[in-house]
Amino acid sequence: MDDSLFRALADPTRRRILELLTEKDRTAGEIAEQFPMAFASVSHHLGVLKAADLVATEREGQFIRYRLNTTVFQELVRYFMTRFGRDSNA
Amino acid sequence: MDDSLFRALADPTRRRILELLTEKDRTAGEIAEQFPMAFASVSHHLGVLKAADLVATEREGQFIRYRLNTTVFQELVRYFMTRFGRDSNA
DNA sequence: GACATATTTAGACGATTGTATAAATATCTC
DNA sequence: GAGATATTTATACAATCGTCTAAATATGTC
Numbered sequence: 394m395d396d397s398l399f400r401a402l403a404d405p406t407r408r409r410i411l412e413l414l415t416e417k418d419r420t421a422g423e424i425a426e427q428f429p430m431a432f433a434s435v436s437h438h439l440g441v442l443k444a445a446d447l448v449a450t451e452r453e454g455q456f457i458r459y460r461l462n463t464t465v466f467q468e469l470v471r472y473f474m475t476r477f478g479r480d481s482n483a
Numbered sequence: 484m485d486d487s488l489f490r491a492l493a494d495p496t497r498r499r500i501l502e503l504l505t506e507k508d509r510t511a512g513e514i515a516e517q518f519p520m521a522f523a524s525v526s527h528h529l530g531v532l533k534a535a536d537l538v539a540t541e542r543e544g545q546f547i548r549y550r551l552n553t554t555v556f557q558e559l560v561r562y563f564m565t566r567f568g569r570d571s572n573a
Numbered sequence: 574g575a576c577a578t579a580t581t582t583a584g585a586c587g588a589t590t591g592t593a594t595a596a597a598t599a600t601c602t603c
Numbered sequence: 604g605a606g607a608t609a610t611t612t613a614t615a616c617a618a619t620c621g622t623c624t625a626a627a628t629a630t631g632t633c
Contacts, residue, residue, distance in 0.1 A: 396495055403493035404591080405486055415566060421610055434592050436611055441590095455600045455609045466567040470560055476505060477556040494621080511580055524622050526581055545579045545630045575633085582627065590619070597612065603605085 394472050398465065401445035406430075407438050411447060411461065418460040420453070484562050488555065491535035496520075497528050501537060501551065508550040510543070 401407055410424055425435040439459060442448045446465050451458050491497055500514055515525040529549060532538045536555050541548050 399489075399493045399498070400590095403489045406591085408489070412566060422608090425610090430591090431593060432609090433594080433611075437591075440611080452599090457610065461567065463567065466563055470563050470568070473556055473560050473563070476502060477551065477553065478560070490620095496621085512578095515580090520621090521623060522579090523581075523624080527621075530581080542629090547580065576631105577633100578629100578631080580627100580629080583625085585623085585625105587622090588620080590617100592617090593615085595613085595615105597610100599608100599610080601606105601608080603607100 394468070395445070397441075397445045398447070398469070401441050401447055404438065404441075406435075407442055410435075410438060410442060414448065414459060414461045418458050420456040420458050422456070424459060484558070485535070487531075487535045488537070488559070491531050491537055494528065494531075496525075497532055500525075500528060500532065504538065504549060504551045508548050510546040510548050512546070514549060 406428060409427075413419060413424060413427060421436060421439060422432070424439065425432045428435055439448070443450060446462055448459050449462050451460070496518060499517075503509060503514060503517060511526060511529060512522070514529065515522045518525055529538070533540060536552055538549050539552050541550070
């Protein structure tokens, strides 16, 4: 369970990006226009999410499409359940 | 799901403190002696964890005993499962 | 009350972070 | 290749964060 994962989740803009991606995959521009900040700032957040392996990308011509990496979320849930869950000592 | 919760989890020392508290409740001093940093620094981390409601405290004479607030972890797991779980759209 | 122990709070400081603007890279169309 | 669009990278800067030392607070013992 990497440190970058928890740091990536610590910012509300990034969590909102992840929630947007649960609905459907989106291009960087589609994501950026949902936020009041500069495109470059959103791009920075996307980079952090990608470095934490929370999202994956695929180029589509001029566009870059982002999608959730659901595997990491499963690992995250397992982390919390096994260490801190109600019957983690069972 | 409060922002302070995710920020609190972003630091490895604080996550280690939480893991120590899964074993058993501990006083601030017992926790602090597990880390190479100054007691005051650990105390600061304990304050962050408490502000995020991840731990609760109880005074015992001179000592202050910390325990995990497992309820918050349950909410956290639910947050990840419902929003990002494999069948969150089911 | 005076002193010892346990813990937190205050203040300072360097490191990291989030945001902005400007420049760079990549792709598409002509 | 030139120009337009999509996106990232570079750089700068204020804000937040993690740690430290010193001071303050709380409790227990004498």
